[in-house]
Amino acid sequence: MVSKTKPKTKKKPAGNPQAFAQAAECLKTLAHPVRLRMVQMLLHGRYTVGELADDAGVPDNVASEHLRLMQRCGFFTSQREGRKVYYQVAEPHLEQIMSCIESRFLTHA
Amino acid sequence: MVSKTKPKTKKKPAGNPQAFAQAAECLKTLAHPVRLRMVQMLLHGRYTVGELADDAGVPDNVASEHLRLMQRCGFFTSQREGRKVYYQVAEPHLEQIMSCIESRFLTHA
DNA sequence: TTGACATATCGCGATATGACGATATATTGA
DNA sequence: TCAATATATCGTCATATCGCGATATGTCAA
Numbered sequence: 410m411v412s413k414t415k416p417k418t419k420k421k422p423a424g425n426p427q428a429f430a431q432a433a434e435c436l437k438t439l440a441h442p443v444r445l446r447m448v449q450m451l452l453h454g455r456y457t458v459g460e461l462a463d464d465a466g467v468p469d470n471v472a473s474e475h476l477r478l479m480q481r482c483g484f485f486t487s488q489r490e491g492r493k494v495y496y497q498v499a500e501p502h503l504e505q506i507m508s509c510i511e512s513r514f515l516t517h518a
Numbered sequence: 519m520v521s522k523t524k525p526k527t528k529k530k531p532a533g534n535p536q537a538f539a540q541a542a543e544c545l546k547t548l549a550h551p552v553r554l555r556m557v558q559m560l561l562h563g564r565y566t567v568g569e570l571a572d573d574a575g576v577p578d579n580v581a582s583e584h585l586r587l588m589q590r591c592g593f594f595t596s597q598r599e600g601r602k603v604y605y606q607v608a609e610p611h612l613e614q615i616m617s618c619i620e621s622r623f624l625t626h627a
Numbered sequence: 628t629t630g631a632c633a634t635a636t637c638g639c640g641a642t643a644t645g646a647c648g649a650t651a652t653a654t655t656g657a
Numbered sequence: 658t659c660a661a662t663a664t665a666t667c668g669t670c671a672t673a674t675c676g677c678g679a680t681a682t683g684t685c686a687a
Contacts, residue, residue: 436549
């Protein structure tokens with residue numbers, strides 16, 4: 410035999426259902442215009458809730474909720490400095506994923 | 519003057535709101551365990567509705583609806599062959615995006 | 628034409644999400 | 658302590674999403 414690497418079933422890509430569920434969860438968190446913008450901003454610097462709210466054009470409490478969601482996914486961490494709270498990127502893969510998204514949607518416009 | 523490219527406001531990443539809305543829309547479509555799995559499968563080959571339904575463990579009509587959603591985003595195209603309908607990837611960026619997702623969620627498990 | 632198979636579509640009910648206003652907490656300075 | 662600022666949380670409501678069963682469409686073979 411020359412190469413018997415294909416028994417009887419088609420080769421399928423790996424991945425257990427749980428992993429797909431978790432990936433979908435995180436993607437769902439990313440899949441919001443305001444949150445996408447926040448990710449993009451925080452990949453370029455460190456900002457407060459108020460700054461991100463202003464930039465995205467949403468009220469502060471709404472921005473705070475979005476940031477909390479993303480923090481739960483492990484995207485960001487936050488630290489208080491005086492009255493303000495600064496957010497910054499914690500998930501290293503965000504940069505690559507955002508770069509993919511930018512190259513498809515945000516670049517050649 | 520040597521380089522006066524920074525007036526008074528912090529530099530912010532570009533991107534008009536519409537583009538973020540569209541990106542979010544497509545990401546939302548991607549952000550589902552079954553649909554993620556279908557994307558992964560179709561990046562490795564050409565499959566029918568029934569095959570994808572079996573693989574994902576969902577009834578045929580549910581699979582068909584997921585595929586229709588993704589077709590609307592331009593992810594896939596389909597062609598009928600006899601009674602069966604084959605789907606295949608149409609959006610070239612899907613491969614890169616899926617690769618990012620795999621490297622974060624589906625690889626080192 | 629009829630029946631079986633493969634896929635697509637529709638309407639419904641359950642659940643999730645998003646935005647808002649009101650309120651709560653934390654920090655600073657007067 | 659009190660007021661002002663910055664952020665967080667809560668309850669509520671409108672809307673969106675998901676999966677299902679039923680049904681419709683398309684295709685082939687007898």
